[in-house]
Amino acid sequence: MRKFNLNSELKNKIINxxxxxxxxxxxxxxxxxxxxxxxxxxxxxAKLFIEPDNIEKAEILGKYLVEENIFxxxxxxxxxxxxxxxxxxxxxxxLRKIVNPIIQxxxxxxxxxxxxxxxxxxxxxxxxxxxxxxxxxxxxxxxGIPGTIGGAMITNASSYxxxxxxxxxxxxxVNKKGEIxxxxxxxxxxxxxxxxxxxxxxxxxxxVFFNFPKKNIKDNHEIQKRINxxxxxxxxxxxxxxxxxxxxxxxxxxxxxxxxxxxPLFVLYLxxxxxxxxxxxxxxxxxxxxxxxxxxxxxxxxxxxxxKNFSMSDRTINCLVNMxxxxxxxxxxxxQILEKKIxxxxxxxNIIVRDLK
Numbered sequence: 001m002r003k004f005n006l007n008s009e010l011k012n013k014i015i016n017x018x019x020x021x022x023x024x025x026x027x028x029x030x031x032x033x034x035x036x037x038x039x040x041x042x043x044x045x046a047k048l049f050i051e052p053d054n055i056e057k058a059e060i061l062g063k064y065l066v067e068e069n070i071f072x073x074x075x076x077x078x079x080x081x082x083x084x085x086x087x088x089x090x091x092x093x094x095l096r097k098i099v100n101p102i103i104q105x106x107x108x109x110x111x112x113x114x115x116x117x118x119x120x121x122x123x124x125x126x127x128x129x130x131x132x133x134x135x136x137x138x139x140x141x142x143x144g145i146p147g148t149i150g151g152a153m154i155t156n157a158s159s160y161x162x163x164x165x166x167x168x169x170x171x172x173x174v175n176k177k178g179e180i181x182x183x184x185x186x187x188x189x190x191x192x193x194x195x196x197x198x199x200x201x202x203x204x205x206x207x208v209f210f211n212f213p214k215k216n217i218k219d220n221h222e223i224q225k226r227i228n229x230x231x232x233x234x235x236x237x238x239x240x241x242x243x244x245x246x247x248x249x250x251x252x253x254x255x256x257x258x259x260x261x262x263x264p265l266f267v268l269y270l271x272x273x274x275x276x277x278x279x280x281x282x283x284x285x286x287x288x289x290x291x292x293x294x295x296x297x298x299x300x301x302x303x304x305x306x307x308k309n310f311s312m313s314d315r316t317i318n319c320l321v322n323m324x325x326x327x328x329x330x331x332x333x334x335x336q337i338l339e340k341k342i343x344x345x346x347x348x349x350n351i352i353v354r355d356l357k
Contacts, residue, residue: 010089010357013070014048017091026061027051027097034088035326039079039146041243042328046092053097055118055206062174062204065091073356074204076148077122080155080246082335083353085328090356093204095120095150102129105209113212114169119150119205123157123164130212131227137218138166140227144234146246150205154197155250155349156190160230165190169209176202193250193349236285239313242321248335249342250349254318257346268298289315303341310334320350 021028028050034043052058065072072091075081101118102125113134117126123145130136141162142152151157152164153171170184189196197203234240251257259269272295279288293314300312309325311334320331332352339348 007089007357010070013068014089014091017048017065017068017070020064021050021061024057024060026057027053032092034078034083034092035328037078038081038083038328039077039243040082040245040320040322040328040331042085042322042326042331043078043083044086044088044328047087047089048091050091050093051097052093052095053099055098058093058095058098058204058206059174059180061093062206063178063180066174066176066178066202071202071357072204073353074150076120076151077146079146080151080349081351081353082245082328082331084332084356088356095206096122096148102126104133111214113214115210115212117149117208117210119148119153119208121149123147123149123152131220131223134212135217135220135223136167136212137216137223137226138162139164140223141230143227143230144238149208153188153205153208154195155193156195158193160233165195167210167212169211171205171209172207173197173203173205176200180206193347236289237315239315239319239321242313242323244313244319244321245331245350246319247349248318248320248338250347251318254316254346258317258342261342261345264302268295268302271295271298292316303338305334305337307334 018028028048030048032046032049034046035041050061052061070091072093074093076094095118098118098120101121103116105114105116107114113136123142126149127139127143130139139162141160142157142164145152145157145159147157157164165185168185170182171188172180172182175181197205255269255272259266275291275295276288279285279291296312296314296317299317305311307330309323309327310320310331311323313319313321320334322331332354335350335352
């Protein structure tokens with residue numbers, strides 16, 4: 001789809017879009033400050049932030065935007081998306097305010113529980129529904145992921161041996177032609193933190209359908225034990241104090257992957273591994289956090305990340321944190337520094353949005 005070359009052309013289309021949204025009773029906010037919604041607490045001003053309250057409105061919105069040749073950008077919880085500074089005239093769509101975001105479907109199959117979920121629902125709320133209402137075991141490893149179901153479909157989100165696509169049936173979305181498409185799991189080409197959606201543009205995921213086998217129903221106490229383990233582990237090893245972008249790179253072990261890129265990174269990896277093992281064997285685990293902070297500083301020196309406003313988390317090098325700035329472009333520049341060193345040999349997991357009009 002063609003993007004607009006002139007802001008005046010887009011501005012005129014936005015004026016007509018606002019009239020249409022009012023006519024269709026679709027909620028929107030003008031001049032939405034994205035840093036108030038971003039988990040990294042930075043980003044530009046969305047001139048039009050659209051929030052449909054039901055799926056039908058979301059679908060007709062997607063069709064209208066295609067028909068009017070307006071490039072739009074859907075966002076979820078803005079937990080792994082970094083949008084540039086400045087005014088953004090391309091409409092931004094968010095489905096967090098969909099009413100009744102989870103519906104249990106009638107199902108004649110006595111072995112299956114079928115559920116329809118709005119793409120704007122947070123992963124946390126979805127997992128808690130599955131645990132508390134369905135008593136289904138298997139998704140509790142995702143309890144701490146801050147994104148939405150729609151975003152989880154794009155990245156095939158996974159954590160602690162739980163994966164969002166494990167129980168997936170199909171995904172419904174509006175494609176770049178304005179057509180409402182249902183695509184089944186086998187056709188989505190899920191891989192490690194990847195899906196067919198990552199190769200698409202100008203599309204809007206609206207609903208996601210899951211089938212849960214009743215054989216996975218377990219005692220709630222047993223499921224809660226697993227949830228507590230995940231929460232405690234996250235508390236120890238993941239950033240919890242500063243605004244952040246979550247995992248920067250799609251990797252199971254960034255330290256190990258980086259060690260293959262250069263001799264200095266290999267040496268740093270050996271230091272990290274040997275130091276961690278020594279602390280586990282002979283010292284209190286609290287020393288591990290101090291050691292990790294030291295290791296992170298060494299990696300920052302290697303990557304020449306000296307800026308004070310954004311840096312790597314003290315707990316892990318796979319997390320960018322905001323130490324007191326609302327300048328998204330500065331955060332983007334740091335990620336570009338990392339990308340230049342890594343040269344694309346490890347896939348970036350966060351979505352960096354620089355080219356919105």
